[in-house]
Amino acid sequence: MHRREWLAATLALPGLAMPALAQPHWPSRPLRFIVPFAAGGPVEIPARFLAEALAPVLGQSVVVETRGGAGGAVGTQAVIASQDAHTFLFTTGAIAIQPALQPEIGYDPQKDLLPISLISEAPMGxxxxxxxxxxxxxxxxxxxxxxxxxxxxxxxxxxxxxxxxxxxxxxxxxxxxxxxxxxxxxxxxxxxxxxxxxxxxxxxxxxxxxxxxxxxxxxxxxxxxxxxxxxxxxxxxxMVPGAALSIWFALLGPKGTPPEVAQKLAGALEGFRSSALAGRMAENGAALLLAGPETLAARLNMELPMWRQVVAQAGLKAE
Missing domain, CATH: 3.40.190.10 (Periplasmic binding protein-like II)
Incomplete structure (x- = not known):
């Protein structure tokens, strides 16, 4: 696709035109989505689906990198430390669980990460x-x-x-x-x-x-x-009331991510709400949400204290 054609397609996406003008040189290189869990797990599948869909829209490839360890802490800390506007965290609701299990984890999801979007949600079993x-x-x-x-x-x-x-x-x-x-x-x-x-x-x-x-x-x-x-x-x-729990997937960046970059990326995601990506997710039992930063922030505000309570009641500890 020629640059002029790509720019026209990009500006046509809802919510994307102004950020594109504000940051004409972003992205200037491939993006990285760090999945903070081992390869072959449930997070890698939707991360790769999303990366494939985003690449032609942003005009840069999106590389999915699995970096497991410490229940997701290793990969999360790598994203927090990156501060390069091209590295993002593709994770699950575990981001709200880890601080309850590991009080000395070394980071605060709300203070050290910037919500980009709640991506999808799926049942487990x-x-x-x-x-x-x-x-x-x-x-x-x-x-x-x-x-x-x-x-x-x-x-x-x-x-x-x-x-x-x-x-x-x-x-x-x-x-x-x-x-x-x-x-x-x-x-x-x-x-x-x-x-x-x-x-x-x-x-x-x-x-x-x-x-x-x-x-x-x-x-x-x-x-x-x-x-x-x-x-x-x-x-x-x-059979057991109160046992409902979904696995949700989210995209976050380091806290220092420029606002215009976060807006451009969130705007690009909104453009996929009626797309083949929704069908790919549905085949794997997931619902494509693409709810923006406010919804993701609200989910974190709700689940962080909830998991502290569950962990305390169940007497769970980091193993």
Missing amino acids: FAARPNGRVKDLAGLIALAKAQPGAITIGSSGNGTTTHMLSALFALRAGIEWTHVPYRGGGQMVGAFLGGDIDLMSVDLATGMPHVKEGRAVFIGQSGTARSPVLPEVPCLQE
């Missing part, structure tokens, strides 16, 4: 092996109460949203089981398929390929209503 000892939610609760700690459930890491789903469900159901954190969703799935754990707490996008291959079955999903992707699978809250 508990997956069991078809030939395993857990067949459904009723059997799960009965076994967990009869043999506290006997059931093992994996997550994609301590402090991740999948971990918090298992903790929230156990708290609301009044059961005890053994949480086994892994370094990313890929490692968890491998352990599950190898028979090392009874269940995995997992997002639908990561679990569905194994369900389709007959190697896993969802026994419950975490949304407030049944997902169109799995209409036959009951919601956790149908």
Whole structure:
């Protein structure tokens, strides 16, 4: 595409014209979306979808870089330290969980990061092996109460949203089981398929390929209503009130990101609300939100104190 054609297309996007004029040289090089979790997990999929869609609009490639460690803290700190207007954090609701689990984490999401947009939201669920000892939610609760700690459930890491789903469900159901954190969703799935754990707490996008291959079955999903992707699978809250929890994805920048850059990027995202990107997300059970910085800031304001309370009630600690 010639520069003149690209500029015309860019200025046609709602909310994008003024920032484009204010920052004619941004982006001047490829953007980086840092995913603060191991490769192969649930965050990498929507990050790559978004990166592919944004590249032609911004006129620069968007590189997705996975940088896991410390429940997302390593990658998050790398973004905070970057301050280059081309590096952004693509993360999950874990950004609101980590400060509760790790008070000495070294950063404050509200003070050190700038909300760009709430990207999408999707249910998670508990997956069991078809030939395993857990067949459904009723059997799960009965076994967990009869043999506290006997059931093992994996997550994609301590402090991740999948971990918090298992903790929230156990708290609301009044059961005890053994949480086994892994370094990313890929490692968890491998352990599950190898028979090392009874269940995995997992997002639908990561679990569905194994369900389709007959190697896993969802026994419950975490949304407030049944997902169109799995209409036959009951919601956790149908049996355990208060156990609903979605995994949400968000884009943030370092606090020092120039306002015009943040506005241009948020404006570009708004242009995808009616696009093929929504269909790609829906195929993986996610709803494309593209709600701007105010909505994301409000979500953080709500969830940061909520997770402090849940972590305290459940007696959770960084593992």
